[in-house]
Amino acid sequence: MSTEQSNEMTGFRGMVIRDVDGRPTAGFEKLTLADLPDNDVLVEISHSSLNYKDGLAISGKGRIARRLPMVAGIDLAGTVIRSKVPDWKPGDAVIVNGWGLSETEWGGYARYQSLKAAHLTRLPKGFSPAEAMAIGTAGYTAALCVVALEDWGMITPGGDEVLVTGAAGGVGTVAIALLAARGYRVVAATGRESQHEFLSELGASDFVARSALSEPGKMLQAERWAGAVDTVGSHTLANVLAQTKYGAAVTACGLAGGADLPASVMPHILRSVALLGIDSAMAPAGKRDRAWAFLDAHLDRAKLAALTTTSSFDALPALAEAIVKGETRGRHVIEIS
16 A cells, blocks of 8 residues: 555644634644645645744734635645646656645645645755755745845945845845855844844844834935845835935835835935835746746855754644744744655
8 A cells, every 4th residue: 555545544634724713723633635625736745844924824823824724834845646737747846835825725734735736846956855945935035035136236246235134034044145145245134132143154244133123214314225135014124215225126025023114205216216026925937947046056055054943743833933923043844744
């Protein structure tokens, strides 16, 4: 009897979100293959990751799932077991980032998942499944941000400073490592001085206290940043825009500090500052392939290992609470198998 057949009969665990008394509530449940959606490709999942969005979904601190029940997890890496389409064959190594996983599509926190063929990406050459999940949606989003800043053209290796907010988080740590590898002077904004040594090892050359950016500020402030990666939103993003140099750009990809933007048009119309929104969930294949190629070329594997913690599936609920409270750092790989 194959492993697949055995699990189909005896069941396998998944982190499932259900409506309990009007609230989304997550917990481990036993599933069978018959429970999975009727999609094109069946994948056996070896690894997933923990992102801030996952933390919100599992802890119940945010309504991430748009329909219930829902298997959580916005990332996965695994191997094709069964396929209805010729593009994917049993044995193919694949990853999925975003595409509505954990929101409208069942996600990566289960031993098996049935997925739409269009949502699969071949495991990039140069990365193991665990490394791909150490990067995950957060690291892939960081790559999209850095590529967008380079395309904008105002950041220069060894030139003016580039800011990364939420620096100790998943996006922030990978962004720092990538920017430093490209030769940029990286300033990290964080509320945890205890992380300065760690962030310095990743490539940060200076620091800004989170509190210096998180309070309401003037519409225009002294120009400092040649570019920025913002994961925080709200007053932090407003202050970053107000401090950005003429003609430069800020990429916005997160809202850990709030979804509002209490800002002014002044930086945009008087300093030609650009605000570039970065979405990783629905990015087309071309952008995804470019971001992963950028990661393969420029992400130091030793730094990736240094910013990564690997945990068991059982640890997921506690980790979800910790990431929402801002008590984690770097990237967290979850071993599903």
